[in-house]
Amino acid sequence: MFITLFDSLLKEFVNHRENESNDNGFTLCTIDVSDLALLIHGFVHSVMYLEMGDVACPQNCNCTGGLERWTSTVCSGVGKPDELFTQLKGQQLTLLNLSLTKSSISDLTHFPTMKRLNFLDLSNNCISIFNIPPGNSFPSLRQLIVRHNHFTVIERDAFTMFPAMELLDLSFNFIGKVDWEAFRLYRLKQLIIANNNLTSINEHMLRFMPSLHYLDLSHNNLQLIKSSYFFFAQRLKEMNLSHNKIKTFIYDSFSSLYQLEVLDLSHNNMEIIPSTDLRQLVSLRILRMGANRFKRIVNSELRHPMLHEIDLSYSLELRVLEQFAFSQIPNLHTINLSYSKSLTYLSPRAFIKNTMLYSVDFSHCALEVLPDQLLSFVSQGFFDHNPLHCGCVVKSVAKYISHLRNLEQTTCSSAKGVLRSIATHATWASEECRPEPVLPFGESVEATIGEQCSIYCASRQPSDILLWRLPNRTDISTENYFPSPVRLDVVLAEDEGEYRCAVKREQHFVYRTIRLKVRKPAVTLYVLEVGSHYVTVSWNASLPVHSKDRVHFFLVVRDEYGMKSRTVELSLYNPWHTYNIMKSRMNQSISVEILMSSTPSSVDTFAGIYETQLEISAQWQMSIESSLMTFGIHLSLPMEGRALQKIHGSM
Incomplete structure (x- = not known):
């Protein structure tokens, strides 16, 4: 049988070579070594498939591509994974897609090498480490899915056996740490680590993924974002940071992401829109920041020339949109503020410069009147489920009814408390809009x-x-x-x-x-370090000074008699909140002062705003003496400072 098979293969090979010879104008004389190797290779594999005969698809699996040569195998609930691995060895040259889910797989040491495998799904197992033998390689694998497993740490070079991988899904694990250079995947385009326990991002995590376009870190425990996190992800197009605990952005967090087009920051703990950081995203098209803790959006707070779509839905604490709130977004096309149930006041001039605006969604908010200027140029507006007052909106409805959507669900209350649909506005009796102050933040x-x-x-x-x-x-x-x-x-x-x-x-x-x-501010002062000739003082970041360009921050050192021996101006932008006082002597009182002035000339010209002191007994190094040091925070304002505080800005 084998001789007949070999003879058949030889005749097929010779005919193929004769055709090539005739096409190229030369005569077939001999078979070189490479040709012979190719012939033997084909013979061996033909023998292997002949010996296998009609190989049955394993139990709990679904195989496609033929009984002898599977190209796709989907298995679920396999009782004995090692036996399945043995069966798969016979298909390692033909299998392209493999799915082994819900099979309690925890050990991959016997997982066979599959040179042609393109897709591998190992979801819903018990894998905590990729312990595939180092010699095994999967050079053709493009997608690896390991959702719902038991990973807690991603170790360095954990996926080097997949050099061609383009998509890696590690979602729904228990990952709390990613080691330095864990992903050495030069062709990876999509990385999904959603629904894990990450509290921070290793600054080298993305270092060897120059092709990364999509990053999903949603549903983790991230609390702050630093610029070092994404320094190497310069080709990133879309990033999902939603459903974390992000509150703070440090050091130009997005400075390297100049190609980013889609950013999702929804469902975090942000109280202030990170305007400075967001401005670095010069290519941003879609921004999602809903379900955060913003209370207001002020004049020109968002500045994005390329931004088309903003989603601020479910901003439950948002109460005010000031005038020109979106004036620096000239290409804004769609905005969604639905379910912002505390949004009481929308300035008529909030969108006055957004001439490209097509759709606005203010459904399920707390608006009492409709913004005429907005309705005059927007193509479709959703204002259903708002406590509108009929007398205050009847003229707007009659004039711009064609621009409104969900008319049946958009209702208003009459002076007598009767609920009416704006679709019936033509039948309403004349009614006055009663004068009443609108207080977005209450009394x-x-x-x-x-x-x-x-x-x-x-x-x-x-x-x-x-x-x-x-x-x-x-x-x-x-x-x-x-x-x-x-x-x-x-x-x-x-x-x-x-x-x-x-x-x-x-x-x-x-x-x-x-x-x-x-x-009063919750200021805490303490001694961070004491040396033989220096003291390092530190304070918490609870000084909520927003007018940093007008406020000047001084550290004043006083001697035991209360006389100033040193005055140093510090920066309110200092993120470390510490200072080293060099050449310090014993028995000194140290006072940290915050002063407000446009042109400070002398510390003595300021009147106090707020002052607190903390006495700490500290032991100096290289000395047996003990010194009682006094630290204080002193907020003060120049005597003319009240004239600088004036009513300005518009809603």
């Missing part, structure tokens, strides 16, 4: 000494006049529909009190009172 506002604070109040109609009365009895009038909030650049203890906001319309005068409560 109570809290702020911390040193931070920036805005107190918001708005009217419902363009003809209304807005009046303010400050705690010091100063009256301010805003005779237009675009009122200015009371904005304090630096909150002082004396700012606490009642702020009265009144709406005047003809003979009507309605006012409401907003109470500002000022808290």
